[in-house]
Amino acid sequence: MSIADLRTQDMKVLCLGSHPGIIQSILDYDFLVKKQQPSIMAIVAGGRKQERYFWGESEVIIPVVPKISALSQDVRGRVSAVLNVQSARRVLTSTKEAFELLPNIKLAAVFAEQTPEVHSIELARLARERGILAIGPSSVGLLLPGFAKLGAIGGTQHLQLSEAKILNGGDTAVVSTSGGIVNELIHTVTGAGLGVSFALAVGGDRFPMTTPAEAMLLAEVDTETKRIVFFGELGGTDEYEIAKLIDDKKLTKEIIVYIAGTVAELFETPPQFGHAKALAETHDESASAKKEALKKSGVVVCETFADIAKELKARVKNERSVTQATIGERKKSLIVSHISGDVNGDVHILGKELLKAVEENSVASMTLSMLLGKPVTSKKAIDFTDYVMKLLVDHGPYVSGAVNTIVAARAGKDLVSSLASGLLTIGPRFGGAINEASGNWLQGASGGRTPREFVEKYGGIIPGIGHKKYRIDLPDPRVKALMEFAGNANGDTYVSFAKGVEKVTTSKKGNLILNVDGAIAAILLDILESEMGYSQAELKELVEIEFFNALFVLSRSVGFTAHYLDQRRHDEGLLRLSPNEIRYLGE
Amino acid sequence: MPRRKLSEYRSKKLVNDILGLKYEGWSVASPEETTKVGGYDSYVVKVDQAVKGRFKKGLVLLDVAQSDLRNAVTELQNKGYSSFLIEPYVTHEQTEERYLAMTHDRSGYHLLCSNKGGVNIEQNAKSIEKYFISDDLDWEAVVEKTGIPHSSLQKLVQLFKDNFFVFLEINPYVVTAKGMNILDCAIEVDDAAMYFVDGWNEEDIRHPSMNAKREEEEEVKRLDANSPASFNLSVLNPDGSVFLLLSGGGASVVIADEVHNLGLGKELANYGEYSGNPNTEETFIYTSQVLKLMLASKAKNKVLFVGGAVANFTDIANTFAGIIQALDVYGNDLKKQGIKIYVRRGGPRQEIGLAKIEAALKKHGLFGGVYNPKTSIPEALHTALKGLK
Numbered sequence: 001m002s003i004a005d006l007r008t009q010d011m012k013v014l015c016l017g018s019h020p021g022i023i024q025s026i027l028d029y030d031f032l033v034k035k036q037q038p039s040i041m042a043i044v045a046g047g048r049k050q051e052r053y054f055w056g057e058s059e060v061i062i063p064v065v066p067k068i069s070a071l072s073q074d075v076r077g078r079v080s081a082v083l084n085v086q087s088a089r090r091v092l093t094s095t096k097e098a099f100e101l102l103p104n105i106k107l108a109a110v111f112a113e114q115t116p117e118v119h120s121i122e123l124a125r126l127a128r129e130r131g132i133l134a135i136g137p138s139s140v141g142l143l144l145p146g147f148a149k150l151g152a153i154g155g156t157q158h159l160q161l162s163e164a165k166i167l168n169g170g171d172t173a174v175v176s177t178s179g180g181i182v183n184e185l186i187h188t189v190t191g192a193g194l195g196v197s198f199a200l201a202v203g204g205d206r207f208p209m210t211t212p213a214e215a216m217l218l219a220e221v222d223t224e225t226k227r228i229v230f231f232g233e234l235g236g237t238d239e240y241e242i243a244k245l246i247d248d249k250k251l252t253k254e255i256i257v258y259i260a261g262t263v264a265e266l267f268e269t270p271p272q273f274g275h276a277k278a279l280a281e282t283h284d285e286s287a288s289a290k291k292e293a294l295k296k297s298g299v300v301v302c303e304t305f306a307d308i309a310k311e312l313k314a315r316v317k318n319e320r321s322v323t324q325a326t327i328g329e330r331k332k333s334l335i336v337s338h339i340s341g342d343v344n345g346d347v348h349i350l351g352k353e354l355l356k357a358v359e360e361n362s363v364a365s366m367t368l369s370m371l372l373g374k375p376v377t378s379k380k381a382i383d384f385t386d387y388v389m390k391l392l393v394d395h396g397p398y399v400s401g402a403v404n405t406i407v408a409a410r411a412g413k414d415l416v417s418s419l420a421s422g423l424l425t426i427g428p429r430f431g432g433a434i435n436e437a438s439g440n441w442l443q444g445a446s447g448g449r450t451p452r453e454f455v456e457k458y459g460g461i462i463p464g465i466g467h468k469k470y471r472i473d474l475p476d477p478r479v480k481a482l483m484e485f486a487g488n489a490n491g492d493t494y495v496s497f498a499k500g501v502e503k504v505t506t507s508k509k510g511n512l513i514l515n516v517d518g519a520i521a522a523i524l525l526d527i528l529e530s531e532m533g534y535s536q537a538e539l540k541e542l543v544e545i546e547f548f549n550a551l552f553v554l555s556r557s558v559g560f561t562a563h564y565l566d567q568r569r570h571d572e573g574l575l576r577l578s579p580n581e582i583r584y585l586g587e
Numbered sequence: 588m589p590r591r592k593l594s595e596y597r598s599k600k601l602v603n604d605i606l607g608l609k610y611e612g613w614s615v616a617s618p619e620e621t622t623k624v625g626g627y628d629s630y631v632v633k634v635d636q637a638v639k640g641r642f643k644k645g646l647v648l649l650d651v652a653q654s655d656l657r658n659a660v661t662e663l664q665n666k667g668y669s670s671f672l673i674e675p676y677v678t679h680e681q682t683e684e685r686y687l688a689m690t691h692d693r694s695g696y697h698l699l700c701s702n703k704g705g706v707n708i709e710q711n712a713k714s715i716e717k718y719f720i721s722d723d724l725d726w727e728a729v730v731e732k733t734g735i736p737h738s739s740l741q742k743l744v745q746l747f748k749d750n751f752f753v754f755l756e757i758n759p760y761v762v763t764a765k766g767m768n769i770l771d772c773a774i775e776v777d778d779a780a781m782y783f784v785d786g787w788n789e790e791d792i793r794h795p796s797m798n799a800k801r802e803e804e805e806e807v808k809r810l811d812a813n814s815p816a817s818f819n820l821s822v823l824n825p826d827g828s829v830f831l832l833l834s835g836g837g838a839s840v841v842i843a844d845e846v847h848n849l850g851l852g853k854e855l856a857n858y859g860e861y862s863g864n865p866n867t868e869e870t871f872i873y874t875s876q877v878l879k880l881m882l883a884s885k886a887k888n889k890v891l892f893v894g895g896a897v898a899n900f901t902d903i904a905n906t907f908a909g910i911i912q913a914l915d916v917y918g919n920d921l922k923k924q925g926i927k928i929y930v931r932r933g934g935p936r937q938e939i940g941l942a943k944i945e946a947a948l949k950k951h952g953l954f955g956g957v958y959n960p961k962t963s964i965p966e967a968l969h970t971a972l973k974g975l976k
Contacts, residue, residue, distance in 0.1 A: 021864075021900050089782050113817070113863075116751055116780035117589065121693055140899045152899035157935040160897075178837020180862070184896035187933070187960050204836055206589065207693055233840060260840040263847040263855070269639075269795050271821035271858050273843065274836035279590060287844075304848055305841050306965040 001106045001133040003144070003198050003222040011039050011148040014068070014079045014102065016094050017086035018045040019111070021156045023062070024053050026083075028158040029149040031056045032167055032325045039148060040083075041075060044068055044094075049541075057330045068101045070537055081107040083141070083150055088112040091137060092119040099126050109151050110136030110209070117207050124209040133218075135210045138275070139203035140179035143186070145169040145196050146323070153182060153201055158327040168323035170195015172312070173219040175212060176231035177204045177275065178260075185229055185308070192312035195320050197225040204275025206236055213241035220251050227254040227315065229308060232290065234261030234273065234280045239290040246297040256300040256311050261287035338373045350375050364389060371550050372542075378531045384485045385551070388520055391478060392552050394559030400425040405560040409567035410575040422560040426553060435548040437464030437521035441494045442543060444501070446536050451500030464518020465501065471510040482519045490530035498522035521548060589779045590753055592637040596672050597791040598774040602757065605746045606739050606767065613673045618664065621656040627675040628652070632659040635672035637793040650676050670793060679770065684759030686715065687733055689747050696720040696744065700733045704759035720744060734762035750787060751780030801825075803876035807859065810872055818873050820859035827856030828886035828975055832877050832910070834895035834932070835862050838964065842894050845968050851975060856884055864901040870909025878917040882924065890955070891921075891928045892971050893944075897960045898934025907932075907940035911947040918951030928953045929971035933960035 015023060027038045043051060043064045050061045065071055071079075082098045082105055084091060091112050098105065108127065115137035127134035135142055141151015145166045155161055166186060172194045176182035182201040189196050200215050202208045210218075212232060219225045232239055239259065245251035264270040265286060272279055280286045295301045302308050340349045347354040350369055357366065364386035369376045376382060397406060405422035413421070426432060440463065444454040455462070470476040486495045498514050498521070505512035514522075528534040528542070542548065593601075596614035603610035613624045614635065624630065630653070634646040641647045646666070651659045660671055686704030690697050698718045703711040718729055726737050733740070747755055754775035761768050776787060807820040829846055833839035839860035846855050857880060861873050881889060893910065895901075914921075914928075921928075928948055932941065941957055948954040958967040 025900075088779060114589070114779040116783065117753060117777045118691070118748075118751060118780075121691075124693070154899070155897070155935060156900040160935060176837065178835065178896075179899055180835030180896035181837035181841065183899050183934075184838065184960070184964075187897050188963075191961070231837060233837065258841070260837060260844055263840065263843040263852060263858075266847065266852045266855075267823070271823070272819065273858065274840040274860070281590075304845060304965050306963050309963060 001131055003218050004224075006107060006133070006142075007144055007147050007224075009080055009106070010035075011081050011107070011150070012078050013040045013081045013083055013150065014071075014098065015040055015043045016068075016082060016084040016098060017090075018043050018051060018064070019085040019152075020051065020053075022083075022085060022111075022152045023051075025152065025154075025156040025158070025161065026149050027053050027055060027060070028327060029154070029161055031327065032158070032161055033146055033323075034325070038062065039081075041079060042071060052332070052336060054327075054330050054332075057328050059333060059336065061336065068097055072535065076102050077104060080104055081109075081148075081150055083109050083111070084136075085111045088114040088116075088137070091115045092123065095123050095134075096126060099130055099132065105130075105132055107142070107150065108132055108134045109139055109141045110134070110203075111139065111141070111151060112136075113138040113204075115205065117205070120205060120207045120209055124207070127209060133210065135200060136203045136205075136208065138179070138205050139201040139208070140182060141201060143196065143199040145198070151201070152179070153199060154186060155183065162324070162326045165190035165320075165322045166196055167325055168195065168321075169197055169224060170320060171197055171224060171226035173197045173222070173225045173228045174199035175202060175215040175219070175228060176200075177202055177208075177212065177233050178231060179203075181231045185231060188309050189229060189312060190322075192309055193316040193320055194312055195322075197222060204233065211241065212238045213245055216242055216245060216251050216255070220253055225253065227256065229312070230255055230257040232257060232259045233275060234259070234264050234287040234290070235275075235285050237284060237290075240284070240293055243293045243297040243299075246299065254300065255294075256302065256308060257291075257294055258302045258305055258308055259287045259291045259294070262291075339370060362386070367554065371547060376532070378527070380485065380488075380531055381527050384523065384527060387482070387485070388524075388551055389555045391482070391516070392520075392555035394556070394562065397563055400430045401556060401560060402563050405563050406567050407575050409564045410572060412574070415561070415564055418564045419557060419560050422563075423553065423557065426549070426556070431552050431556065432549060433463040433515075433517035434521050434552055435543060435546050437462075437498075437518045438525055438539075438548040439543040440464065441498050441518075441522050441525055442536070442539055445493050445497040451497060452504050454497075455501055455504045462501065462505065464498065464515060464521055465505050466512045467515045468511070470513060470515075472506040472513055473510065476513065476515065478516050479514060479519045482516065482523060485523050486526065488526050488530035492526045493529065494522040494525040495519075520551075524548065589777045590775050591778045591792045592794070593774040593776055593787055593791045594637075594670065594672070594793045595633075595635045595771075595773070597787055598772045599769060601746060601750070601774065601786055602743070602755075602769055602772050605742045606769075608767065608769065610769075611675050615660060615671050615673060616669055618657045618660040621660055621673070624656055624673050625653065629676040630656060630659075631674045631676045632656065632663065633672050633674075634663050634666075634668045635670045635793065636668055636795055638668075638795045679761060679768070682761050682763065684761060684770070685734065686759060687735070687743075687757040689743065689752070689755040691747070691753060694719070696747065698729065698740075698744075700729070702732070708758055735767055739767065746786070750784050751777045753777050801880070803880050806876050807873060810869060814865060814869055816861065816863035816865035816869060818859070818861045818865070818869070820857060820873070820876060822857050822880060823855050824853065825856065825880070825883065826885040828854045828884070828889050829972065830856045830877060830881045830884075830889065830891045831858065832874060832891060832893045833860045834898065834901060834906070835860060838894065838896035841896075841964060842892065842968060845965050846972065849969070849972055849976065851972060854886070854975065856880065856886075861906070862901065865906060865909075867905050867909040867912070870906045871912040872909075874910045874913035875916065878913055878921065881926065882917065882920050888975055889924060889926045890971055890975060891926060892968060893928060893930040893932065894964060894967070895932045895934070896964070898932075901934055902936055903932055903934045903940035904936035904943070905940075907944045911944060914947050914951055914953070918947075918953065922952045926953060927955035927971075927974075929955040929957075929967060931958040931960075931962060931964060931967035 030039050045064050048064045050063050079102045084095050086094050141153040143149050143153045146168045172189045174185045179201050186199050219228045291301050349357045365382040368385040401422040404425050405418050408418035408421040486492050502514040599610050630651045632648045632651050648659045684705040686701040686708050688699040699715050701714040703714040730737050756773045759770050804820050807818050811818040945957040
């Protein structure tokens, strides 16, 4: 993978692990170089579903998934770069997994320090086989001015990025084994009046996945790059490879270097200077020896760090035009909403101006769209919602919610108090069965168990199964009507599973039939999956957030309200139970 | 710092165990522990701390009687060491001493051997044969050259890989009628792999200066072990005049180099750095250790240079807040000694950090100079050290 190729593609990044400071800085850089969208597609981390970041002065949400395999095939196919900010312990396994599951990645950067040497060597081999440019470990990443920033490189504050003169490119490549120094050199280059063609932190480990010599070759074939500034350290023998490339005429561009660590030569047993590899075990690995070798090959070797700036200033021909951009004041909002909000003073619902939404929607389509948090177009889904909303509206004044509403109404309470009193009874024993049944059908059908195994394992009452009156030989007409909505072109996984369960339970007892709750749950799951393309993970989330209860709550609110109004019209006064309705067992 | 040496005890134990050989040796940390040693008439007592040239430095005591073990360990302990190895003293029949080593690099694993082993192996470098360990390796040739059976060589290779060794040297060993006898052995490991191995752990790691440690260095070591950020501190010359409070693995070496370039290498009192965005409290603790060392130095003119490159993600305002807290504690004492402090740093929130530290230095009468990245590291350092030359 060449630097030129990386410049031409719109980099799409998957971040392994979350490092909010680094991620925010990448988004800031994207915004400053006027990208339409953040380059980070998703974050792989535990415990959250999304993270909020700034996009310019506004905000944007980046999805979080627990593992790479939880991403859709489509997203996995579009990821072109990986930024691994996980701990060193996980670097090998997580990077390897990224290589295996992301078919189109071209670039990977590993941030962690303390990655075992053999793990880096193994990853370097795998990357080479796949044509991936892998950099690190212990690297702050790669900067392609004007195009992309993968890692902390260049800074993590938008002000730093705006002021570093790195929003457009130049002709000087920066390669460094040190993360802090790569940034120092970027500033040295732009401060001298030159621009950066690319900056790469190879990392301070003994076996970096991309070696300094390989980084030099990337610069050699990059037509934007005229010269290279390189920072190396004592330890390792990478510099001899560079000298050999020059001697072999494979590296012809001008190189300005600083090799740190001559101070170590003062000590018999020097302390560990700087990075992991910075311990010279043999004379060849000393800073002096490496400087000597590079000098012999014609490299400009700086004796003091200040010489780098001097050398660079001497190479400035014309004043460089610097792209300017800034990000203004910004503040994290307290709440984010996908449902509605003001746009230029007008209320918008799910992306449409309210009146327009009213014109285009039925009550059912508006309701389902809002509950799902996105516009629904499936006619079948809307018709089913309409049917279910009507079907669940009231099942008589006998049930706990209706009784509560009536008791409150007769106690003289207002509409909202009476309705709330009814709604508060909805839960595990009343009205909650649709959601529970959805969870069961989803788990059962996707878990690879047969309905029989499911029933055996479940034990006890299965939500969505069983009726007081109706039996296998006396079917529930409502269930029959609901089943008109089954029969999806793309399959009925959940209805089949629920019917399978019914077959097992009715063989035990005739009234253990699939009831209205169980049928609604199964049909709705099938519609969402087959008609609307919901993934299992998305369906699981709907169960977790009680979406399937929402339809019941809404519909039955009409029933409760009706009972309230009815009681107020009768105005019978306080309901009090007579002593014969309570048996006192205290005596 | 990944490449570190294992103790001689652990090295010999690992190698002998894998080869099914018996190893007699006791690792002791104090004279009291010698009570666990027994069964022989005579012993060798030596410092087991990865020190080079132990014989010349008198750190190996030969032919020590059981009753003298305690005194022998005390004698070595008094030289400033705390890790010792006791082995039975046996004279080996004079036979051919051999050399075997293994290393790894990007290409894979290498095996080196020579039949001119022993202390003079470096003079006999030409006798060393190098083999690349691959499926194509002619093992028969290696067996013949080393006198070690194929199965034992395989076991050593496996030991090397399983335990993330980066270097193994068995020098010398002898091959007698009874088989292989390992006389000395050294192992270096990749300490980044500690989490993945069973064969060794932190307690087996040795460093010559591990006990010359001062309290301040110990404190920094503890800090490093308990933080996601990284810290290190080594005292180079306790009475030096140039003290460094640095951040970043690369920049810290550049700054130490510049001190050396200015001819003040011998005046360099300490080396160390913090990096990885430590919090304010951690930076306070780290700074305090450097300031304590500085106050203890007997040098007349002392300068503290607080430096670093343009940080990528270390928050300058937060880390400098920790430095300022330490100045609040030690400021008076520093002023009494006429110490001046110079600062050169850049990175996230540098404006706030630099302004605050400038104010603090002025308040305590310690102000030497405060520079942002517009001033290069060497320029700032030259200004700081001008008075010392």
